[in-house]
Amino acid sequence: MFRLNSYFKLALYILLLVLFSGTLFLLIYASSWYAIIAALGVFFVAYFIINLFNRIPRKFSFFLNAVENQDSTLFFPENIRHKPTKEMNKSLNRVNRLIQEVKLRNREQEQYYSLLLEQVSTGILVVNNRGSILLVNRAAKELLKYPYLSHIEQLRRVDANLYQAFNRLQEEGRREFVKIAHSSGSTQLSIHSTKFVNLANTLRVYSIQDISNELDAKEVESWQKLIRVLTHEIMNSITPITSLSETILKYYVTSHKPDKTTLGINSNKEEDKIFNGVEMDSAESFKLNTVDEKTIANTIKGLKVIYERGTGLIHFIESYRKLTRLSKPIFKSVVLKDMIEHLLVLMEYEPYFHRISFSVEVNPVNICIEVDEAQLSQVFINLIKNAMQAVEHTSSPKIDITAKHTDTGYLEVSVVDNGPGIPLEIMDHIFIPFFTTKDNGSGIGLSLSRQIMRNHGGSIEVVSSSGNTQFTLKFIQ
Incomplete structure (x- = not known):
């Protein structure tokens, strides 16, 4: 910020300080009363130097305080003679205008997103870690049948099951499906939550959708x-x-x-x-x-x-x-790799087991999941048995079981076989209850597996081509 004029002043002040200091030293040495005048000169010159250096920091401090207090009226004079100060004031005013423009754009964006949230049919709630509702849109109020929402506890008045579903989502972050009753009937809701940290606050965004029509x-x-x-x-x-x-x-x-006529029976009274x-x-x-x-x-x-x-x-x-009549899952912590390897030991007596190459890869090896072990074991047994039957006539049969975490927050467990694949024309039917292409099949294995995965808050997916069929279980972690 210093230019020629400022450097000249600084050099002059330093020169005066040296002269006054030297004079003060000589006068003190000569015991002259002029030493007092020289001392005052040293003091004033030092004061001017300090003031020169503090002028700019003081101005910046004043400017930053104004910005912090959101004072948009701040303006530094630009019609002054001192050119360096004039240029600095122009720069500060320009920065102040940019800050105001950013604030204005942010305010416009807030209004835009607020209007957008009010127009969407999906209900949105933003809740902090104390349960206070910071934002709720029109759709959420209509779906929950409650016009004034300020705290999560108010959902008890709407429906006890709804309140419990929100509490479960706060702890686990899974998708919840809940049916709420109201004066005009009932509504089936799908509720999903996402957690994020805003500065020092942990917030959770809930999205609420009416899926009654889709379910119907x-x-x-x-x-x-x-x-x-x-x-x-x-x-x-x-x-x-x-x-x-x-x-x-x-x-x-x-x-x-x-002959009925010979028996006297009227034909229109026959039983x-x-x-x-x-x-x-x-x-x-x-x-x-x-x-x-x-x-x-x-x-x-x-x-x-x-x-x-x-x-x-x-x-x-x-x-x-x-x-x-599938029972409600009883969750407990299970080491995934141990469970899979235990099931493979139990299945050693299945036909063709020993001619199939099995591999189990769990990364990391100590993955634990909260599941109903008996029900999830049934899912794995169904998938592994299907894979074994699929590779029955394959020359080099193999089945790979892998588990890993994904970047999207899921735990994916895949069962892959190198059988002939699932024909495209029946791909859409394999999860339908009682649909089977096997002579002795019941047709409920995959349907039951999908129901178990849904009860665990997860899903089951399949991708198939010639020589590769992959069933994937997805768990929200």
């Missing part, structure tokens, strides 16, 4: 798919049972329908009965057939088929019960 559409679609599968499975069992029952019945009896698939009139008579060894043998064969079909139908119903 998905529910209808799921019911349609399930009904098609149920109809297919039940008809596959009932049709041969009905057909065989009718055939066996005809082995033993022959029906005879006499028909159905017996094992054979329609019989109330006036119908029967004639017993002769039973021989061939008839008995055919009957036994037919009854065996009926028994097998009936047993298969019972197993199908038991599978359905297993799928619909």
Whole structure:
């Protein structure tokens, strides 16, 4: 900031200081009273030098204090003669204008984002670590049916389950689904939270979405798919049972329908009965057939088929019960690698196990997860068994199980096989309950696995091509 004029002043002050100091020394040595005048001269020259050096820091300090106090009226005079000071004042005024422009732009951006938040259909809440709600948009108030929100505790008044869901999200950060009841019905909400640190404050942003319509559409679609599968499975069992029952019945009896007019029966008052698939009139008579060894043998064969079909139908119903009565997970800490290796030991007696090359890679090796061990073990068993069956006819079969943390905050566990892959036309159906391409398959393994993963707050995904099929379990950490 110093230019020629400032340097000249500084040099002059230093020269005067040296002269006065030398004079003071000589006068003191000569014991002259002029030493007092020389001492005063030294003092004033030193004061001017200090003041010259402090002038600029004082001005900067004044400027920074004004900025800190958000004083936008600050202005330094620019119509002064001292050129260095004039240039410095211009620079400070320019910086002050830039700061005001930045503040104005920030204020405009705040208004823009505030308007944007008010227009979106997703509810947004920003909560600090004390539970105070710092920001809530219109959509959140409408979804929660509560117009005045200032603290997370107020959600108790909306719905106890909703409050508990928000508390779980504060601790774990998972996605929660909760159904809240209100005067006009009920709403299914999906709530997700993200944590971030703003200066010294830890804030959590909650996004709330009404997924009722999506769930209704998905529910209808799921019911349609399930009904098609149920109809297919039940008809596959009932049709041969009905057909065989009718055939066996005809082995033993022959029906005879006499003329109804001779019996005085009015045709519009007939009462028909159905017996094992054979329609019989109330006036119908029967004639017993002769039973021989061939008839008995055919009957036994037919009854065996009926028994097998009936047993298969019972197993199908038991599978359905297993799928619909999945218990709530009991979470505990589990060492992932130990659990996987233990399951592989248990599966050593499976067919083709020893001709398959298995590899387990967990990074880091001491990964622990909070899961229901029994339920997650069932998921791994389903995936590993499917992989083993997929590589049954592969020349060099191998199954790789890997686990790692991702940059997006997930723990991903993958089961990869080098089998022929899943055909594209059935890829969309493999998670549908009871859908199976195996002769002895129940069709609930993958569907049950997906349900277990959802109950754990995670997901299951599949990518498949010829020679590579990968099922990935994703856990939020």
